[in-house]
Structure formats: structure tokens, C-alpha cells
Amino acid sequence: MDLITTTEAMRTASRSAKAAGQRVGFVPTMGALHEGHLSLVRAAKAQCDVVAASIFVNPTQFGPNEDFSKYPRAFERDRELLEKEGVNVVFAPPVEEIYPPGAVTFVTVEGLSVKLCGKSRPGHFRGVTTVVSKLFNIVEPDVAFFGQKDAAQVAIIRRMVRDLNIPVEIRVCPIVRETNGLAMSSRNAYLDPQQRKAALVLYRSLREVQRTFELGERNAHNLVQIGRKIVAEESTVRLDYFEIVHLDTLDPLENIEGPALVAVAAFVGTTRLIDNFIIFT
Numbered sequence: 001m002d003l004i005t006t007t008e009a010m011r012t013a014s015r016s017a018k019a020a021g022q023r024v025g026f027v028p029t030m031g032a033l034h035e036g037h038l039s040l041v042r043a044a045k046a047q048c049d050v051v052a053a054s055i056f057v058n059p060t061q062f063g064p065n066e067d068f069s070k071y072p073r074a075f076e077r078d079r080e081l082l083e084k085e086g087v088n089v090v091f092a093p094p095v096e097e098i099y100p101p102g103a104v105t106f107v108t109v110e111g112l113s114v115k116l117c118g119k120s121r122p123g124h125f126r127g128v129t130t131v132v133s134k135l136f137n138i139v140e141p142d143v144a145f146f147g148q149k150d151a152a153q154v155a156i157i158r159r160m161v162r163d164l165n166i167p168v169e170i171r172v173c174p175i176v177r178e179t180n181g182l183a184m185s186s187r188n189a190y191l192d193p194q195q196r197k198a199a200l201v202l203y204r205s206l207r208e209v210q211r212t213f214e215l216g217e218r219n220a221h222n223l224v225q226i227g228r229k230i231v232a233e234e235s236t237v238r239l240d241y242f243e244i245v246h247l248d249t250l251d252p253l254e255n256i257e258g259p260a261l262v263a264v265a266a267f268v269g270t271t272r273l274i275d276n277f278i279i280f281t
Contacts, residue, residue, distance in 0.1 A: 001083045003090050007138050010091045014052065014140045017088075022049035026141030026168075028132060031055040032072035032186035033081050036176040040145040041085045043173050052089040052139055053082050059095060060106075061127030072189050091139060098134055107133045109156045109163070115250040116152040116263055117274065120240050128153055129160050136166050143169045147176075149183050151261050151276045155250055175275070177203070183275045190271040198236045199268045202275040205230035205242065209262055213279055220244040220253040220260070231266060240265035240272065247278065256281060 004010045017024050025048030027040045044051040055078055062068035075092070082090055106126050112118070113125035136144065146154050158170050176184045181203035182196065191199060205227040212226055227242040242264045244253050253260055256279055263276040 001079075001087055001090060003079065003092060005091075005093050005097065007093070007097060010052070010089070010093075010138050011140065013089055014050075017050040018140070018142075023143070024048060024139070024141045025051045026135070026139050026144045027051065027053040027087075028135050028144065028146075029053060029055055029078075030057045030071065030186065031078045032074055032189065033078045034176075034184045034186065034188075036147050036149065036184040038081065038085055039176050040147060040173050041082065041087060043171065044143070044145050045086055047171070048143055050088045051086070052091055052141065053087050054091040054093075054135055054139070055079075056091075056093060056098065056131070056135075058098075058127055058131040060099070060130055061124050063121055063123060066121070067187075067190075072186055091135075098131065106130045107160065107164075109160050112152075112156045112159055112250055116241065116243065116245070117265060118152070120265070125153070125156050129156060132157055133160060133164065133166070136161075136168055141168055143171055145171050145173060147174075148172050148278075149175045149185070149274065149276065151247075151263060151278075152250060155248055155261075158248075175277075181207075183273070185273060187271050187273060191268060195236070195268045195271070198234050199273055201231055201234040201237050202264050202266055202273060205264055206262060206275060206277050209244075210277060210279070213256070218256045220256055223256075223262070227262070227264060231264065236268065238267040240267065244279075 014024050025044035027044055029037050057071055107129045108126045118125045154172050208230050209223050209227045231239045244260050244262050247259050247261050260279045265274045
């Protein structure tokens with residue numbers, strides 16, 4: 001496995017693979033890897049000839065009062081996990097390689113970037129789309145793999161790729177959960193045992209909404225109220241949002257007549273967690 005830290009070397013490696021007729025898959029990460037990330041790597045391995053993964057904690061997607069400085073970092077462990085999975089290239093650039101001194105250019109997907117997580121984390125998705133566009137420009141993958149847990153991010157990146165004519169296919173892989181249903185997240189490392197138990201209310205709220213939908217309820221407002229009520233039963237959890245939205249536009253729905261995204265975000269202590277599922281009619 002090659003460890004690459006510069007744009008020039010990463011681009012050269014990718015172009016060499018493509019010149020040899022190989023299909024390049026890419027898994028962008030911020031490190032602190034868990035089984036969710038590794039499932040993306042395995043999907044990439046199954047569908048591509050060469051797999052590149054990035055490890056880069058992106059400063060521009062964190063707000064001034066968020067957890068950039070304490071975001072879990074475990075580079076050696078991450079490198080070993082990726083090597084064990086058969087990743088061909090790890091791209092781990094320093095910040096100045098991605099954001100040269102004096103950089104003032106950002107990529108913003110207007111409208112979508114202020115919905116769901118973008119509403120409570122101003123500037124977050126601008127940071128995401130900027131770094132992902134840069135990584136796509138450097139790695140030049142044929143296919144990029146993302147997790148369904150970050151459903152709003154997926155919708156925004158898909159729109160960015162379409163609008164900017166970026167020649168990459170976006171593949172989305174299912175949420176990976178712990179045995180108790182908690183969606184795997186690097187931020188789960190912040191939770192103590194009591195908080196981990198409380199965090200299960202996110203999954204529980206989604207399951208109840210899904211059950212009610214399957215019983216025939218189609219009014220999105222009623223379903224949202226059910227989800228919010230479940231979350232409110234856990235006094236140590238503070239709801240950020242519970243919404244049912246269109247998969248592509250992220251606009252709230254009144255009635256569910258086609259595929260829809262049911263999304264929840266909440267604070268467990270100071271840790272913000274997200275979860276979701278897709279309704280198929």
C-alpha cells in the first residue's frame with residue numbers, strides 16, 4: 001500500500017492506473033475509521049481495480065464552536081486497517097496541500113447547503129463540497145463511495161457533481177449499525193456508556209416512524225410528530241431536527257407519495273449524532 005501526501009504524486013498514481021486500463025475507486029474519509037468506512041472500502045474493492053482512500057480532517061466543515069481540535073485522530077490505526085482491507089493508495093495530505101496559504105475559493109451548492117444539517121451548522125456543507133471537489137480534482141476517481149448515514153451530504157455532492165460536470169460516479173452504501181442499532185460514527189467515541197444507551201433513541205424514533213408508515217400513515221407531519229415525541233422521551237437527548245424530505249431537493253414533504261428521506265439529528269450531551277432511513281412506497 002502506498003502512502004501519498006502530495007497532490008502531484010496522487011494525481012500521477014491515479015493517472016498511471018487509468019492509463020493501464022484500471023478503474024479507480026475512491027473512499028474519502030476523515031479517519032477515525034470504523035466498520036462503516038470499511039464497508040465502503042470493500043464495496044470499492046469489489047467494483048474497482050484500484051482503491052484509493054483519503055484521510056484528511058477537513059477544517060472548513062467545522063464551525064467555530066465545533067469539535068475540529070478534538071475530532072478523533074488515529075492515523076496509524078487507520079493506515080493499518082486500510083492496508084488490511086487491501087487499499088492500494090492512502091492519500092493523507094497536510095492541510096496546506098489542500099488549502100494553500102491565502103486560499104479564498106469555495107464551492108457552494110446553493111439552496112441545498114442550508115437544509116437539514118446545513119440549517120444548524122452554517123457553512124458546514126460549503127466546507128464539505130469544497131474539500132470533496134478538491135479531492136475529486138486530485139484523485140480523479142472513476143467512482144466515489146459514500147455512506148447513506150450522511151444522506152444530506154450525498155444529495156448535495158450528487159448535485160455538485162452534476163452541476164460542475166465532474167466525471168465521477170457516486171455510489172451510496174447502506175448504513176452500518178452496531179448490534180443495538182446505533183449508527184456507526186467516529187463521534188460515538190465521545191459517548192460514555194449512559195450516553196450510548198440514550199443515543200439509541202434516534203434509531204428507535206426512526207423505527208417507530210417506519211412502523212407507522214407501514215401501517216398506512218402517509219401524512220409526513222403526523223409521522224414527524226411521532227418521531228419527535230419518541231426522541232423527547234429521552235430527557236438527556238436534545239433534538240436538533242426530525243424531518244421527512246425529498247431525496248434530491250431535501251425539501252420537507254406534506255404527503256409521502258414516492259421515495260422520501262426520514263432524517264434525525266440530536267445532541268447526546270455535547271455530541272451531535274445523525275441517523276436516517278429511506279421510505280420506499
